[in-house]
Amino acid sequence: MDNNRLEAFENMLAAVQREYDDILSKMEVMKKEGKVKSVTYRQMMTRRSMYQNMISIYQIYGLV
Numbered sequence: 001m002d003n004n005r006l007e008a009f010e011n012m013l014a015a016v017q018r019e020y021d022d023i024l025s026k027m028e029v030m031k032k033e034g035k036v037k038s039v040t041y042r043q044m045m046t047r048r049s050m051y052q053n054m055i056s057i058y059q060i061y062g063l064v
Helices: 003-032 039-060
Strands: none
Touching: 003 039
């Protein structure tokens, strides 16, 4: 893997992890506010699952 490709992968992985953490933080705030039945919260649940799956794939391949 050339350096540019490796750097792009590292940047993508970091972005996925940041987004996942950001989603978890926002969901926690919404949960405290009692907004777990809102459309926004449900959309975040879907996004959380997507990012969680991506991170799991990285783990399977030993990339995390």
